[in-house]
Amino acid sequence: MGGILPRIGVMARAPGEKNMAKRSLTLAVVFWLLTGVGGVHAAGDMEAGKAKSAACLACHGADGNSINPEWPSLAGQMQEYLVKQLQDFKSGARKNAIMAGMVAPLLQQDMEDLAVYFASQVLKVSASADMEKAQEGQRLYRGGNAQTLVSACMSCHGPSGQGIPPRFPRVSGQHAVYSESQLLAFKAGKRSNDNEIMTRIAFRMSESEIKAVAHYMSGLK
Numbered sequence: 001m002g003g004i005l006p007r008i009g010v011m012a013r014a015p016g017e018k019n020m021a022k023r024s025l026t027l028a029v030v031f032w033l034l035t036g037v038g039g040v041h042a043a044g045d046m047e048a049g050k051a052k053s054a055a056c057l058a059c060h061g062a063d064g065n066s067i068n069p070e071w072p073s074l075a076g077q078m079q080e081y082l083v084k085q086l087q088d089f090k091s092g093a094r095k096n097a098i099m100a101g102m103v104a105p106l107l108q109q110d111m112e113d114l115a116v117y118f119a120s121q122v123l124k125v126s127a128s129a130d131m132e133k134a135q136e137g138q139r140l141y142r143g144g145n146a147q148t149l150v151s152a153c154m155s156c157h158g159p160s161g162q163g164i165p166p167r168f169p170r171v172s173g174q175h176a177v178y179s180e181s182q183l184l185a186f187k188a189g190k191r192s193n194d195n196e197i198m199t200r201i202a203f204r205m206s207e208s209e210i211k212a213v214a215h216y217m218s219g220l221k
């Protein structure tokens with residue numbers, strides 16, 4: 001515990017944030033890390049995962065790079081996060097009618113195998129189209145919003161959006177349409193499998209901030 005606390009304290013800190021908000025967010029993160037969901041992972045099998053991924057490819061793409069921007073790319077996403085999302089769809093902690101049907105037949109080992117396979121695929125990132133929107137998004141991503149106490153996204157998702165295992169997912173190179181839909185879902189409390197970390201942050205974001213940051217993240221490598 002002595003080792004975890006100072007490190008998380010640094011991670012959750014955003015420039016310009018007031019101390020109270022900083023502390024409550026830090027405590028939420030530390031609590032979540034210490035209580036832990038999912039626990040120890042069984043090792044996934046890459047070849048088995050590849051075979052099982054046949055059921056997923058129609059939506060998530062042949063190599064985990066989805067073509068429809070409403071469906072997330074899974075390529076290069078961190079393994080622990082993928083397993084957690086599959087578990088959450090199955091338990092109903094994360095609600096989505098399509099994915100609920102997809103995970104219903106999956107056992108824990110299937111989830112581990114699929115996660116190893118998708119995590120090993122290479123994410124394709126295309127350059128951001130709208131520079132002005134990307135710049136607005138970049139400011140928020142790196143510095144947060146001191147007025148509305150929105151934390152810098154970078155402190156948990158990493159400076160280049162690659163994420164910090166095992167809890168903080170990769171957000172770089174993801175479809176802007178998908179990221180925006182998730183931020184709006186967190187804001188509205190419709191996605192609530194995040195132990196209130198993202199719901200609290202998204203609640204304070206404006207819809208135009210959400211659009212801008214989603215656009216910025218989609219072009220991040």
Ligand code: HEC
Binds near residue numbers: 102
């Ligand atoms: C018919 C289309 C479809 C199929 C087939 C499908 N998915 Fe999905 N998947 C989706 C959609 C849509 C979402 C976004 C759900 C939401 O908005 O919460 C999603 C989300 C996910 C996520 C969460 C990603 C993230 O970044 O949080 C994972 C993991 C996932 N799917 C894995 C799978 C796996 C593994 C399979 C095959 C067993 C599969 N999906 C099959 C449509 C599909």
Ligand code: HEC
Binds near residue numbers: 151152170182201213
């Ligand atoms: C204190 C840490 C923390 C900060 C700061 C943070 N996030 Fe997150 N974020 C998380 C965690 C944890 C999750 C995964 C929740 C779960 O397990 O479903 C997440 C998930 C997400 C997702 C969903 C990813 C997916 O594939 O579905 C998006 C999008 C996102 N964050 C964007 C942002 C943006 C934009 C900001 C800055 C405004 C931000 N985050 C700041 C911790 C953080």
